[in-house]
Amino acid sequence: MTAVAHTEPATARGAALRATSLVAGYGDLAVVRGLDIEVRAGEIVALLGPNGAGKSTTLLTLAGELRPLGGEISWFGSPLTGGLHKRAASGLGFVPEERSVIMSMSVRDNLLLGSGGIEPAVEVFPELGALLDRRAGLLSGGEQQMLTLGRALARRPKVLLADELSLGLGPIVVDRLLAALRDAATTLDIGVLLVEQQARRALAASDRWYLMRRGELVASGDSSDGMDEIQRLYLAGHDSAD
Template sequence: MRVLDIRGLAAGHGATTAVRGVDLHVDAGEVVGLFGPNGAGKTTTLLTVAGCLPAHDGSVEVLGRQVTRRTGARALAQWGVRLVPENRGLFRQLTVRENLLLGLDSHRGAKARIDEILAGLPQLRPLLGRRAGLLSGGEQQQLALSRALLGRPKLLLVDEMSLGLAPKVAAGLLVMLRDQAVERGVGVLLVEQHVPAALKVVDRGYALAHGRLVHTGTAAELRADPDVLASAYLGSAATE
């Protein structure tokens, strides 16, 4: 099942167009990487899919429904879209448990739902009473991912999961993300700067440069030809 289908997307902030002519898709249970240098338009693409930015041109179809300028982030969340932003979006003064409860659309059966998620991310269980601001970077990212999964997403958008984390911690989180996506049949669009680690968990990848797609392929194809991705990171790009 296709959970995301983007065709000819042009988008940006206000009158500024940061991405142009982008075509990509994500299927259920598939992890797709979106790579490129800072300013290439990766976050712009994610925010447009999440309904936080309107598309300037082209089409975005989520779970068989067309996204319009009037759809909005709230409606997309109701459809089953969840965004894990670059800054993790946590409430630092609230506890881990309180942050998790915010990921639920209803508190009915909350304990069972949280227990289900923590079965896959058990390191958070002893931290339920701790404030989110006191967690390590890796623990905060696990919390952000857990809260998103509590919404039972069909499409998960993850922006820079490894940002600020040690390589070993980042690699472990990427594997965890892959396991959760496959187990739950969630389609994932992942923006990630740590390309070698990401290519170990994604099924396919797209490379953006200067707001345009410059390459796409399976993870195996991209691993076999690292120069193709490396070329996308050379030179300056339009501002995200």
């Protein structure tokens, strides 16, 4: 992977993606209210919170799958409009909660579907190199998630939204996925908004965090010293941060 020279830290730069007073939901029902979040190039931002907090709804709305009910979303300072495909074409990647590999197709053909090509994905996950001719349905859950994430990163998004990469996976492969994401964010200057149930792991891989509960942002901070505060806030809401 080629390193991109950083002349300034991510914190000194403007937002790549920013939501201001975002209201999101289904039909007329707002399940996310007044959300202010931003992601800058090269940083991983963890979006944490208990089940039903509104994390997936937020990502679906940022990705263009759901229409916002209020507020604004900006992309490098300009209003972000259009649906999923238009946003993807301008460099907004999205890995949804449900795995989106086509089980009946080979790993190679799944990668070709992503339009980023095979080589950049294998660069991120060399494990995929030996699996190219295998049907995706025969891969382990972890390998399928490497395929999904490798394909998304191969497109060289400017910002990647990733929802629960760790769902149903063991700790070793989750650490592998998060390490690859960390490496890609840093070397390719990709901003990442990472929804994750495993707060401790998410903090270890990220630069900053936001905590949502019942559709609202309740706290945010730097990942280096976030665990105590997050645990306290989770305990206050009787949920577990792990």
